[in-house]
Amino acid sequence: MRIVALAGGIGGAKLALGLSRILSAEELAIVGNTGDDIELFGLRVCPDLDTLVYTLSGLVDPERGWGLRGDTFHCLEALRSYGLPGWFQLGDRDLATHLFRTRMLNEGADLVEVTLEVCRRLGVGPRLLPMTNGYHPTFLETDRGKLHLQEYLVREKCRPEMRSIVYRDIEKARIPEAVLQLLSQADGIVICPSNPLISIGPILAVPGFREAVSAISGARVAVSPIVAGEAIKGPAAKMLGELGLPVSAAGVASLYRGLATHFILDNRDAELQPQVERLGMVVSTRDTIMSGLKEKVDLAEGVIELI
């Protein structure tokens, strides 16, 4: 069995971790969002890829869900004392990942190669690949002007009201050859419970990506990141509402219409089942919160049963 999971940050990484415990490294591959990438101080920072790598390697800070456990922030403090914007949380050990990545990129490697190498160095089994090799950051038009996604998420703490999303130059992005190969050989797809607008959205916006996923004959299972009308973590619910989309698991499902063949609702959203079924999806209900490792593995098993 060959499974490809599409994932963004923390929620996606949780399910990816669950999947990695029941599938072999050969059976599982993950395509990570790079729409939240940001260039800081000349360094290429890939927060979603890093959250996936740190989670899968067991190095992640369990409290925050991102960054490295026990990391310090001495460099960041010094950057602030230089009067530099210190809102982005760069840990000292975490910085090494950005330096390593930037060095490899500057030496001519592409992001696929860099990401595979980071995984290898940190002992991550499943292949993790970026959705594209290029730099296509997501910007939000808000009531406080145009913001890079990280400015919105971290600096502005998601407070601005969102009007629209721009995946910069995404029409010029290309699916990496290695990702095309994975998709062409996949027996099933998992769309992780990540924000559909800023985590899964950019992946599906890469030209040809939606088509390549839809061409897979096996089950394509999406898990709702919205439970009882609220995001488990992050601004998904607020964003959906501000864009005038239904703030519910059914609203998310509608974004995956024609793409997902199966949709997993949280038990608490069971009443939405008929509504999602009308979108042409096979619907099942489960506990989707994934608070501990057991819950992650349970949900992963539920997903794989469908495939």
Next chain:
Amino acid sequence: MRIVALAGGIGGAKLALGLSRILSAEELAIVGNTGDDIELFGLRVCPDLDTLVYTLSGLVDPERGWGLRGDTFHCLEALRSYGLPGWFQLGDRDLATHLFRTRMLNEGADLVEVTLEVCRRLGVGPRLLPMTNGYHPTFLETDRGKLHLQEYLVREKCRPEMRSIVYRDIEKARIPEAVLQLLSQADGIVICPSNPLISIGPILAVPGFREAVSAISGARVAVSPIVAGEAIKGPAAKMLGELGLPVSAAGVASLYRGLATHFILDNRDAELQPQVERLGMVVSTRDTIMSGLKEKVDLAEGVIELI
């Protein structure tokens, strides 16, 4: 009075600190060596400039003589765990200086502007300027091949036998306008007790620099970095010997012939006085070791008396 000091790393920084205690910020300017600059992980690192800035700001680690007091090395440890060369000592807080510098350079500032800004941020009074805005690293031809100066100094711990020095593309280097102005207005020059081959040598190798210094009508005072045939710190003695030059204060003086009008020997080298006088210099003897702040200030006073 307007004094320009030429300085390399630790020894130069000690005298610069002494000078900064007896001269006002308007009276003192320092031109720092950038021949020991290195690009690491895409960052521009200027070890001599940083040693000067950290020493003058009082932030320097007093034991090592370089780097920041109390700095940690967590990022460096993580870089090593990525299999990256971790021989260069990048402190976590120190890294912020390199990130700040690289960011400003990438945004189009030149190294003069960056260095002045770093000084301003860290509260350094005297102007500190790089000898040139370009990147002209020093390479050594050795019995173990061609080495970047930092590879020789730090990674190889000065063990290889040196055959020749190359200041890369130094013939294309230009003296920054701000440095030319300082030199044209200077009432006197101090050549700090820095390594004449790898600290002062690159400065004087910038086309026109030697001439601009020689054109100053005031006293041009050099302080020997060699005492009793040995370097106070660093590989100056070993290097002089391997290049077939006399390993003595008089040997250093001969490198500054026609440039320095005055030469300060350590008290222990008083017997070299006639030899150095024959080079056409006014010679005085002093305690030049600068172990504490008092000794730094005393030597600085001795230098300024001559000007």
